[in-house]
Amino acid sequence: MKRFLLMLPLAVLMSLALPAGAVLGEAAQSVQKDQAHMRGTLRVQRSQAYTLHEIRAPYGTVVREYVSPSSGNVFAITWKGPKIPDLRQLLGHYFDQYARAAQSRRGHGPLIIELPGLVVQSAGHQRSFSGRAWLPQEMPQGTRAEKLP
Amino acid sequence: MRKSLLVLLLAAFLPAAGCGGSSGSASGNNTITPPTTQNVQAVSVNPGPTGSYVNGLFTSVTVCLPSNSSDCQTISGVLVDTGSVGLRILASALTLPLPQQTNAAAAPIAECNQFEDGYTWGPIKIANIQVAGEQAASVPVQVIGDPAFSTVPSGCTSTGLTAEDNLQTLGANGVLGVGLFPQDCGGACTLTGSANPGIYYACPKSGCVQTAQGMAQQVQNPVSMFPADNNGVIIELPLAPSGGALSLAGSLVFGIGTQANNSLGNARVFTTDASGNISTAYGGHSYTSFLDTGSNALYFLDSTTAGLPVCTDASSFYCPASSKIFSATNQGGNGASGAVNFSVANADSLFATPNSAFINLAGPNPSTFDWGLPFFYGRNVFTAIAGQNTPGGPGPFFAY
Numbered sequence: 146m147k148r149f150l151l152m153l154p155l156a157v158l159m160s161l162a163l164p165a166g167a168v169l170g171e172a173a174q175s176v177q178k179d180q181a182h183m184r185g186t187l188r189v190q191r192s193q194a195y196t197l198h199e200i201r202a203p204y205g206t207v208v209r210e211y212v213s214p215s216s217g218n219v220f221a222i223t224w225k226g227p228k229i230p231d232l233r234q235l236l237g238h239y240f241d242q243y244a245r246a247a248q249s250r251r252g253h254g255p256l257i258i259e260l261p262g263l264v265v266q267s268a269g270h271q272r273s274f275s276g277r278a279w280l281p282q283e284m285p286q287g288t289r290a291e292k293l294p
Numbered sequence: 295m296r297k298s299l300l301v302l303l304l305a306a307f308l309p310a311a312g313c314g315g316s317s318g319s320a321s322g323n324n325t326i327t328p329p330t331t332q333n334v335q336a337v338s339v340n341p342g343p344t345g346s347y348v349n350g351l352f353t354s355v356t357v358c359l360p361s362n363s364s365d366c367q368t369i370s371g372v373l374v375d376t377g378s379v380g381l382r383i384l385a386s387a388l389t390l391p392l393p394q395q396t397n398a399a400a401a402p403i404a405e406c407n408q409f410e411d412g413y414t415w416g417p418i419k420i421a422n423i424q425v426a427g428e429q430a431a432s433v434p435v436q437v438i439g440d441p442a443f444s445t446v447p448s449g450c451t452s453t454g455l456t457a458e459d460n461l462q463t464l465g466a467n468g469v470l471g472v473g474l475f476p477q478d479c480g481g482a483c484t485l486t487g488s489a490n491p492g493i494y495y496a497c498p499k500s501g502c503v504q505t506a507q508g509m510a511q512q513v514q515n516p517v518s519m520f521p522a523d524n525n526g527v528i529i530e531l532p533l534a535p536s537g538g539a540l541s542l543a544g545s546l547v548f549g550i551g552t553q554a555n556n557s558l559g560n561a562r563v564f565t566t567d568a569s570g571n572i573s574t575a576y577g578g579h580s581y582t583s584f585l586d587t588g589s590n591a592l593y594f595l596d597s598t599t600a601g602l603p604v605c606t607d608a609s610s611f612y613c614p615a616s617s618k619i620f621s622a623t624n625q626g627g628n629g630a631s632g633a634v635n636f637s638v639a640n641a642d643s644l645f646a647t648p649n650s651a652f653i654n655l656a657g658p659n660p661s662t663f664d665w666g667l668p669f670f671y672g673r674n675v676f677t678a679i680a681g682q683n684t685p686g687g688p689g690p691f692f693a694y
Contacts, residue, residue: 184488204482204491227482227569228491229408233452244454247411252610253350253465253590254666255659256411256455259609267455268593268662270377270410270584271471271478273569275661291596291660 168237169219173212182234194288206230213285221279229274239263332427333523339542339651343371347465349590349667356424360432363422371467376677377586378471379478380513385440387467392419401498405436406450412458414438415446423516428548430519447502472527474570474690475680477512518679523549525682533672538649551685561693563686564626574663576622582662585692589666593659611641611657
């Protein structure tokens, strides 16, 4: 709680510096919606290939959203922490097709969904989950989703 | 080897202990009376209550009313899971009227529990639990798919995971989580406000809302609530032949170094991090990893990196034209390391047999190594509970 308050001014500054928020496939502005939804702190890091928006939820899960400099849209999201985050929020309008595919998987293990235009991988166990979702057609050239930090 | 040793020890000690009754005679017709606490529960890899589970480890668990421990029900077809903590029972398999856990305002408590590939939603109830000769009193357990809690909060469905709330989706009548921790959530769930992950819910008549839940009120590892043999478990399973086995019989042994039949022996201890992970090195990279009887295959790497095509009809599994051999190295937080050699066969060919136990069933998992049940075939694997002492040091750790 205390940390959240301390970090808030920084988060506000950062978000002001952004073109504005991020949900998968949507503009960078949508990051702010996610940040507000997770009540998290935000850190932004720019590189040549993409801009990384890292949201740290107070309960410990870290979500990273990757924005393409050419489209200005979120092309990939990763998460890691004690609980799987709200993917309905983070995947936006991709959520329904992901959830449909998730229902039809076989086996008892990690969730690996590969659809035309959407890949979602989710693994882990109680207290420790990780995953990533990306739009293959939106990946900046030379960037591989498996290699995103 | 271990079992014959135990028999010898018992044979030597029982007459002296005087608890063998008339069987303690020297007639050579001795019957073996169990030790102080019988700590071995029979487990079996079989198709489970749906008849279609592959690489599922099942056992029976007896639950009793806390108010009357002679009023009991034995539930079969319960999945044994080292990757989770706590007993969870399908409402459809439960006939005993277990009492509901409530908070200070008398509101019922429920939980949204996340597994790797699904979630379980339902109320927390209190049960006495009996497994083998071990008993745990007044244990918070979860009842799944309870019609009295049919409205699932949106915070619980928002992961997109499958609701594992009936026999078909869970594949078992329940899950016995005997993993690395005393509680399923831990300290985070005791916090208030946004620092709480929002796993427990208080459900007054107006609807369920996320709530803080004390450590002792969370769903507990039944093992850590046993009076003895409470520092962990061993899963003992034989090897399965490369073509699979119809079923495998093994043991779930309670306690580590507490009785003659559960010493660590030559097993190597791999301490885990605070989240229950070790690491696995493969091809110059290090991956987060864990040992999980509740995962039904060896889930590792992506298809390209592994050089294994996924099956055309089931992308959760690998389908190489011929079996392929791998070697990876497990590493504990304590610096212990050891190679794991394994082989991957064509899942479609395995599934075409009537077998249910496959040592070489594998599937993709690009960022972690999930050592599922096949890892346990032919090994005795120890799971030590966090905060408990063992002859190999305090938990949490895996050892094998």
